Amino acid sequence: MSQSDFDLVKLHCGVQTYDWGKLGESSAVAQFAESADPSFKADPTKPYAELWMGTHPSVPSFAVSSSVQSTSLRTVLSKYPGLMGDRITAKFGPGELPFLFKVLSIRKALSIQAHPDKALGKQLHASDPKNYPDGNHKPEMAIAITDFEGFCGFRPLAEISALLKNIPEFVELIGGQKFADEFINGYKELSPEDKEGSPKDVSNRKVLQALFSRVMNASQDTVSKFTVLLVERASREQEKFGSSIDPSYKGPFGKSLADLIIRLNKQFPEDIGLFCGGLMLNYVTLKSGEAMFLRAKDPHAYISGDIIECMAASDNVVRAGFTPKFKDVPNLVSMLTYSYDPVEKQKMVPEPYPLSKSSSDSVKNTLFNPPIDEFAVVQTVLSKKGDSTTLQALDGPSIIIITEGSAKLSSKTTTLDFPRGQVAFIGAGTAVELTNTGDDEVVTYTAIVEVSAA
The missing domain is CATH 2.60.120.10 (Jelly Rolls)
Incomplete structure (x- = not known):
């Protein structure tokens, strides 16, 4: 060999x-x-x-x-x-x-x-x-x-404020109206001049941290009492659940949030995750081919579906809810970024992948490129039989999986049949050609790693 x-x-x-x-x-x-x-x-x-x-x-x-x-x-x-x-x-x-x-x-x-x-x-x-x-x-x-x-990052502060105004159980969980008012009256809407790290933004993050700390430090008896009442309210109110008392405010609440709370409670009865996740984090949905990037120190969770996931090689996890495992609340509360961008900003913007050459316009190579060195992912779509694309040689290794269709995967020295579900390793310096050999659309995902020259 x-x-x-x-x-x-x-x-x-x-x-x-x-x-x-x-x-x-x-x-x-x-x-x-x-x-x-x-x-x-x-x-x-x-x-x-x-x-x-x-x-x-x-x-x-x-x-x-x-x-x-x-x-x-x-x-x-x-x-x-x-x-x-x-x-x-x-x-x-x-x-x-x-x-x-x-x-x-x-x-x-x-x-x-x-x-x-x-x-x-x-x-x-x-x-x-x-x-x-x-x-x-x-x-x-x-x-x-x-x-x-899934969940990804904290909700915009106006949404959390609206939920505090309309869900009494949320207020009682954190110790009463005094603490709810500290949040509702404590955060400030940002102007276009207020960039991340501005004094107003830093103050807002401290206000959010204080609220999250009160949620995460609630006793289990308190959590059990108010999750039961929260689920009862979600079942009773449905369309009105979480609706703002300000009729001009349009938050992502109502029946969809009520159904989510009820469903998650069936999976994890009387769990703090109903509050710290369901009420405080952005709820995000993705269609096939859409992506989100989860930065260090941002809370998140997957709820349902099938995904491709790529991550740095680590097992370090700090948990908050929906788990019987160890919850390190002090480190969790102190470590988070407390970013509060709307859900649209949680999704990744795909880019054209320049290190490829395709046989026709019906071939698409798309790059999902997070702001880290360890990985990026290339999605390739070959729409019809005979479509092909060449993925150029890279300085580092790659792994490719085919999730739809059937194909042929070739290098200068090796040709592989590549049916749905097959995975292959591509060594550094090796270019490969992918060809659709079936009647259905081919979709592949390739994890790549490259570092820029010093």
């Missing part, structure tokens, strides 16, 4: 069966795993939550082909460092990808959580390695492959 045997190679990828995953073949994770690996058979009673693509030691991917013995991708990259590329190795170290690529199939809500930045990650790991197993940050990007819903 030589490095060239792994410039383009299929991967067999492991699955995680967390309780929140979709059951059996309703899960995209199970569908992809079955398609790519004939030995995999989905159990209709089992939840298939995550497909992991990469070098993470918990669920490593394995390189497989007729010419090479199945071996873990970690081992391959350690043995052939040229597959990583000199710049990537210099930046992130040898033998392990700086990103973890996943498919998630979500049947019920994941925990409301945030992730530390690098500085805080190192500090938490040093002081509490049991709960914070590494010193890295964990920015994430989610791209919908079916209709998706």
